[in-house]
Amino acid sequence: MMKYLLNSTGSPVVRERFFNFYLTAGCALPTIEDMNEKKWEPLEQGKLDKINSLFLKTYPESEYGSLGRDISNYWIGLLRESWDDKDEDLRRLDLDYNPSDPLSRVEQKTTVIAYADSIKREGEKSLETLDRFFKTWLPAVGGLHILPACTVVEDRFNDGYFSQVERNNIHSAFGSNELFADIVKRYFSMNDIVLGHVDIENPVFQEYLQGHDKAGLKFYTFTMEEYESLKAAGSFDKVFRPRPFPLFTIFRRLPVEMPYRSLSHSGRVDVMIKLIKKMRGITLEHPVINILWLFNKIKNDQMLLDEDYRFITEFIEWIENKGINRKEIFTESMTQEVQHVPYIFVPGIDNEECLLEACGFTPPQAEAAASIFRETNMRLFGEEIRALTTFSHVQVDVNTTTFEGLKALACDLVFYLKKDLNMLRLDAVNYAFKKWGTSCFGLPELDSLMKIIYLSMECISPRMIPNLEVNDSLTTILNQMTSGSAPPPMMHDFFLASLLPAVFHSGKPEIIGRIFSKIKEYNPPHDSIRFSLSESHDGKSVRGSLDLLTFEERMVLTRAVTENGGYVKYKSIPAGSCPVVEFEQFCRETGFDAETLQASIFTDSGDGMLYLKPELKSIGDINSVVPELSRGAGETLQFFFTRIIDGRDPYELCISTRDSLPALFDEELELNRFLAFETLAFAIMGRNVKTIYFNDLLALPNDYKRVKVTGELRNIKRTKVNYDELLSKLEFKKSFEARLVKRMNNLIALVDSDPALHFRGEEACLIQAPEGVPVALIGNRCGEARSLCAVNLSGDTVNLLIDPVDAGFSDASSVIDNISGREFDMIDGKINIIMEPYARMWLSLEAVAVPAEKLV
Structure with a gap:
């Protein structure tokens, strides 16, 4: 079957199928004049001029020197090379594209969201196994979103493969670059480009840690002095981020001086022990020096790599042999997601002296040893630096304000632009440009950078749709789709993942109507379409449905997640405070008079925030002031005000789709309900690109084993299926899996064949x-x-x-x-x-x- 059936400018067969569809479906038919209005040309000079102009605007000479000019020349030159290198068959398809009909790039094919190794078989590349599984058991599947598939470190935290060592080379366990290119060519396909960061094992970052200063220009790195100076100036105060982990992670560079540079870590510890013994007459053993070496990382509450964490294990064994209780030194982090116990220092262990005193040294001994350690630490063990890590301790942000960072982005982008992908997901784009003193989120410069990427795609890969991924409310997404003269052709939406379970918990279909009311309010352009999710590889986004669910509905869903064995991830918010608009929403939903309630429990600073009165420190305190609250709002009250008092707000619900629904104990009923859930999801997605997460093809339950092994809460829904084990279940026709997969396949075949759900149709x-x-x-x-x-x-x-x-x-x-x-x-x-x-x-x-x- 030809891949681009609706491209009217192709062969006579393609053209005939295109018109036959419209005659059958009765959809509005573009006129011949409209469809032949414009012919695509590669590397159109007008677009290249726009790219150059945008670079000069984004990086003005007064602020960035020659960066705008230098990167523009490099970027445009790379686009020319990439078009020349592109496969001849793909170039012919590109030349047939009609830019006046952008929807011709869409196909009515439900897209399975899958990891390259969602299903695995011993001795086989996982992409081959995935492809075979679909061909054999789900022949209706015509769309495939392969989540990040480039080189990763498999045996530690890698953020679900979003922490990539390289962004332009397929991970060997998944397959080869050639296998990847072949598979994406045969499906209505999408892959991710992770714009903002790379794994800390990236060769260039490792070069920097080895001592090559120029390599550090690709990243946002600071000496400890630079970091403290910027922090004191408030440069990082407004930075918005989606994770509770530290914004900056501490790393060590190799010592500059010989012979320290050539020594092993253990050899350097020996030198430090001898030095402190010689200068102060105090003997510190290996476990103590190692914990001093690790002190700032522990203090930073950052997740530790195994090679660092072993020093904590050795130290705990050492202090307990001395009769010291570990609880006198350590407590557990509330934010880290690791498979080991996430130790941090108890309050009061503020410096190395405090730590040594807790280990049994006298204050004079502690002060003397700590001073020697601090004086020689960087010289002996290497300089400690802080690197910006917006998403996790192993994902170092790429600096898009330097030539080196932008060059890396260009090289990684063209890796994808030379493939036969239908869609390219631009991951976490709102974080891809930084300017200190701002939120570093969705900045105006980012808009220009995105336009450069869009124009680059138009220059050499016109059939590829840029898919803007912004994990936010439907309001935010629709606002982006309707603002400006050039709205994004495609955007992710995330609201169904939380909204649909809420619908099944409440039994209230009217909740769904809020979606369509919101869409009608914004009326996005018909040529701009959504990539619609009912579930994804991540947790269910609370933010994604923030404007669609009430506080009570969010409370019910959050409680259900906990009761059904899932995990709620929280982010920190300023304790004791609440935005005025959020409080007013609570009052509207619960029927309380906002003015009266506000006067009873809040003070208003006039900055758009309300602050709890100092004497109100618990739900009981609030109830005592306004007794009618507990009677009128009940659990909703507790949910709303606990967030404010504790300064913790749920931001992600980690649970499988199957377990997010009310518990059932009848397998047949559960199977029917799961199919009902997916059927309803597809109907709501309607004309937009319909998706289903791989795990939901099989209705996989919570994967507690994987969470236990990795410590990562999202892994509760990232099961790696063994193909041969699944095969035995599928071959037994009466099994839950066999019955589900058959019906799921036929459902996908139905929605992909129904002309009423065509992408040129109306919103559901x-x-x-x-x-x-x-x-x-x-x-x-x-x-x-x-x-x-x-x-x-x-x-x-x-x-x-x-x-x-x-x-x-x-x-x-x-x-x-x-x-x-x-x-x-x-x-x-x-x-x-x-x-x-x-x-x-x-x-x-x-x-x-x-x-x-x-x-x-």
């Missing part, structure tokens, strides 16, 4: 069910094609009357359910259906024509 809509009836009705439409998805959200049988006019089926005498094959006649002008617990239907006027080869 919620059709109101009778009040109190727990059935979600979602309509989709493209031209004359219509479909109606009905999902019973409850464990009860429901009798439902549907008005055919509301459903888009006016003048019809009957409709057909494409899932069961049943036909429903109109009775007294209504569609009368009886829905079993968690039943699902996909209604249309005529049966959707699904290719037989896609069904199992």
Whole structure:
């Protein structure tokens, strides 16, 4: 099958299929004039001039010297080389692209979000195994989003492969660059470019740690003195970040002087022991020197690599042999995610002297030994530096304000632009430009940098859609899709991952209506489309549904996650404070008078923030001041104010889709509900790119074993499936897995064949069910094609009357359910259906024509 069926400027066969689709679906047909209005040309001079202009604007000479000019020349030269190097067949397809019809780049193919090793088989490259699994068991799968697949360090924390050693070379265990290129060519495909950072094992960062100063220009690195100076000036105070870990991670560079440079770490410790003994007459043993060497890293509450953590283990053994309780020195971190105990110092261990005194040394001994250690530490062990690590201790940010950092970005970008990818996910783009004294999030300069990337793609890879990933509320996403003269062609949305479980917990389909009301409010351009998720490799984003769920609904979902064995990840917020707009939202939802309640418990500083009165330190204190709160708001009150009092706000819910739903103890019912969940998700996604996370193809439950092994909470839903073990289950036709995979495949085949869900159609809509009836009705439409998805959200049988006019089926005498094959006649002008617990239907006027080869 040809990959670009809807590119009207291709061969006669492609053109004929293109027009036949429109005649069948009844969608609005672009005119020949519109479609032939513009011809794409590689390296169009006007676009290259814009790239140059944007570089000069983003990096003005007064601030950055010749950077703008230098990087522009390099970048444009690299684009020219890359076009010349591109495969001839891909260049021909590019030359056929019609830029006046950007939606022609989209395909109606549900996209599976998968790791390159989501499923593995001994002795086989995991990308081969993944491809075989789809071909054999899920032939309907035509879309594939391969999560970061470039070189990683597998045997330690790597942020789900988003911490890449190299960003332009496929990890050998997954396959080769050639295998990767072949697979993405055969699917409606997407891969990630991780714009903002690389793994600390990146060769250039390691060069810097080895002593090559110029290599450090690729990153944001500071001496301890530089860091302290900038910190004191408030340069980092406003920086926004999505993780609770330290913003800066401490690393050591190799000693400059010989012979210290050539010594092993143990050899340097021996030198330090002899030095302190000689100069102060005090004997410190290896475990003590090692913990002094590690002191600043522990104080920084940063996650430690195994080679560092072993020093804590040795030190604890040493102090306990001395009869010292470890709790006198260590407590546990509240933020680290590691497989070992995350030790940090107890309050009071503020410097090396305090630590040595806690080890049993007298104050004079502690002061004497600590002073010698500090004086010779950097000379003997190497300089400690701080590197910006926005996402974790192993992900060092690439500096996009230096030639070296921007050059690395250009080289990594063209690795993807030379592939036959349909979409390129620009990961965490809002963090990719930094300016101290600001939030370093979504800065104006970033907008220019993104335009440069878009223009670069247009210059040599016009069929590839840039997919902007911003893990934020639907409001933020729609605002970005509608602001400016050039909205992003595609953006991720994250709201369904939290919203749909809330819908199933409450049984209230009207929650879904908030999505479409918000979309209608912004009315994004039809050519701008969403990459829509019901689940992803990360935790469920609380922020993604922040503007769609009430505090009560968020509270119910957060509690359900905990009760069902998941994990809630918290971020720190200023304790005792609350934004005015958030407080007003709470009052609207709970019915309290905002002015009266505010006067009782808050002080208003006039800066948009409210501050709890100093005497209110607990929920009980608040209840004593306003007793009616506990009666009127109950658990919602506790959820809302606990966040404020503790200064901790849930930001991510780590749990599998299957376990995020209310607990069931009937396997058949659970299977039906899971399929109902995914069916409803696809219907809501509608015309947008529909996705499903690999784990949800199999309804995988929480993976506690993987969390225990790695310590990473997100790994509860990052199972690595053994192909041969799964095979034995799939071959037993009555197994849960076999029944689920068959129905899931056929569901994907249906939604990918339904002309009502075509990407040129309209946004889906919620059709109101009778009040109190727990059935979600979602309509989709493209031209004359219509479909109606009905999902019973409850464990009860429901009798439902549907008005055919509301459903888009006016003048019809009957409709057909494409899932069961049943036909429903109109009775007294209504569609009368009886829905079993968690039943699902996909209604249309005529049966959707699904290719037989896609069904199992």
